[in-house]
Amino acid sequence: MSEWWTYSLSDFLMFSPRAYWRLFEQQLGAHRYAMWPLLALLLAPWISRRPLTAQRWAGGSALLAGACLWVAWTFVVQRLGSIHWAMPNFAWAIATHALLICFVIGDTLLRRPHRVNPRAAWLILALAIGYPLAGVLLGRQWNQIEFLGLTPDLTLLCTLVIPACLASRWRWLLLPVPLAWGLFSAATLWTLASKEWLMMLGALAVCLWAVWRVEPVGRLVGR
Template sequence: MSEWWTYRLEDFLMFAPATYQRLFGLYNAQVWPAQLLAMPLALLALWTLARRPARWRLACALLAAGWLWTAWAFHWQRYAGIHSAAPWFAAGFALQAGVLAWIARPASPWQASPRAGWPRVAGLALLACAVLLQPWAELLPDRPWQQAALFGLTPDATAVGTLGLLVLLRRPGPWQAGPWLAPLLWCAASAATLWTMAMPAWWWLAGAPLLALAAAASRRSAGLR
């Protein structure tokens, strides 16, 4: 039996890159026409945070729905067929959906950050990239458009977009790490998976959390908790 330090990330990969890519094509075909609802709702969330930040609860509720859908339709129903940990991923995504729904409740102490500045620009940019660019950029260089991983329907874009949302929100008092855990952990796990499969999108899953954390830290240091 090999010693644990002799293992590499590739040794823990449970599927071939082609199998992973094909999963998204099959998933998109099976959930159609959910995309026709997911895309307008994603754009509504982005528009709300950009133009009507006082209505941030709507955007937060929409993201909660995306996490819940991804937990059930992607992780539980499909990803579990090629990854033994997918049921645990489903549980984590469902829990995050509950956290976002709790934040969006009418009595929530959370608020939209009131000031402009680079943290707000970074938050909106992360959400905009997750909705508009990331699903298509991940297709490069040779994946067909039917394998697009859309925001609100698949985990990577949903996690990155949620980091953008959290940058745009604040809660009086000490920094609350709970809502950040699931998107940060997923980005780290997915970046490792994509890197192992030599898929160039890994760098975005690794870099987006760093940008989000830097923006949140800058906002706190400026007294915008």
């Protein structure tokens, strides 16, 4: 038997690049009528000229948690699960992540925060709009585009920003699943010879920077 160090990531790939990109095309085709209403619903809590309150931040985060559950079933299980045996386990992890978001939201609201630093909200908007466009510039077809609320990469990236403005001591529990999925996705894209793996790693780095540098809501109370 060959030694384990002689294997590469491509030896563990269970599908062809064409089969992988076809999944995104099928997902968008199946839910094409819900794409724009869903995007508007998910982004609405972050867009306003008024101060971004903790209540509105919590509402937007709860919508993203619901989007995680939707993506876990419709894409990770029903589509990726057909070509990768580990996807049901990932789906359970994403569902747990969604429940943790709701738990951390509740803990934050019990602390009676007043307002939220808006910079994290702008990062979510930038990800929702810029990430799909960057993918197209790197060679992805328009009918295979990443879409917030329909595909896991972008949806989980946006949830990675949620801890940036939460005062809860439990907010760090929201990091492992998006990070694990992001690294898995980057490895998959690298194996498929897609330049998008660099985009994924860059987006992960920016989101982590936001979590560490953007001031949580609890420290903004009373200013």
